Amino acid sequence: MKADFDKVFPVLTSLPIFSDFGDNPDDRRIMSLVFDALEVEDFDEGDTILKEGEHGDSFYILRSGSVKVLRKTPSGDMIALSEFDDSMHVCFGDAALMGREKRTTTVLATSRCHTLKISGKKFRKICEREPLLGYRVFLRLATDLKQSIEKANSDIATLYEALFREIEG
Numbered sequence: 001m002k003a004d005f006d007k008v009f010p011v012l013t014s015l016p017i018f019s020d021f022g023d024n025p026d027d028r029r030i031m032s033l034v035f036d037a038l039e040v041e042d043f044d045e046g047d048t049i050l051k052e053g054e055h056g057d058s059f060y061i062l063r064s065g066s067v068k069v070l071r072k073t074p075s076g077d078m079i080a081l082s083e084f085d086d087s088m089h090v091c092f093g094d095a096a097l098m099g100r101e102k103r104t105t106t107v108l109a110t111s112r113c114h115t116l117k118i119s120g121k122k123f124r125k126i127c128e129r130e131p132l133l134g135y136r137v138f139l140r141l142a143t144d145l146k147q148s149i150e151k152a153n154s155d156i157a158t159l160y161e162a163l164f165r166e167i168e169g
Contacts, residue, residue, distance in 0.1 A: 005035050008116070014089045015061065016144070017097075020136045030133050033126050038116040043109040050093055050107040057100045058117045059093045062086050065113030070106040081105065094141060096120040 012018045012031050021027040041060070043049055050056060052072060066085040069092070070078045084090040095101040097120050127134030 005032055008035055008038075011061065011063070011089065015091050017091060017094055017137055017140055020140065026132075030130050033130060034118065034123070034133070037118050037122040037126060039118070041115050041117050043113040043115065045109055045111050047109045047113075048106060049109060049113070049115070050103050050105065052103050052106045054103050055100045056093055056096045056103050057120045059091065059096050059120065059123065060107075061091045061116040063114045063116055065109060065111045065115075067092075067113060068108045068110050070108060071104070078106070083110065093117075097123045097137065098141065 009023075009028065009031055012034065013021050013023075018031065018034075021031055038061075043065070049060060049067065052070070062084065064086045066083065067090075068083050069081045071081055072078055092105075092107050093103070095104070097118075099120060124134075127137075
């Protein structure tokens with residue numbers, strides 16, 4: 001088990017959500033608790049890992065394979081937002097760490113995928129024992145949310161200005 005943790009530890013700390021954890025004994029101990037709670041889940045090409053609109057309680061780390069992130073437009077069409085592969089150190093479903101949240105995108109396996117997952121319930125249980133984990137991760141999530149809101153506000157202002165100019169002629 002130790003050898004497995006030593007392989008996965010750099011992967012965990014390369015993810016933005018856990019990037020505030022270093023290679024010191026306390027951080028390694030906390031990350032080992034996360035590691036112990038991880039479960040393996042594999043998906044075949046074409047499988048849906050997350051589905052927009054469904055409530056989810058699992059956070060996934062992509063260990064191998066590739067995925068496409070999709071979202072419905074207001075008219076109901078599915079559009080591809082991005083594509084990722086395991087070399088990009090990606091994770092998805094991070095809102096599930098806070099609670100059983102409604103998924104905002106669909107994540108589709110575009111090849112055979114090997115993932116590690118942790119339920120939000122297990123994660124929050126670890127945070128009760130290790131408040132530093134919860135503090136760092138939820139601070140990271142809050143910071144990311146703030147940046148997303150700022151970008152969305154900027155995009156809305158740009159679209160409004162473009163629409164206004166178009167209407168004015």
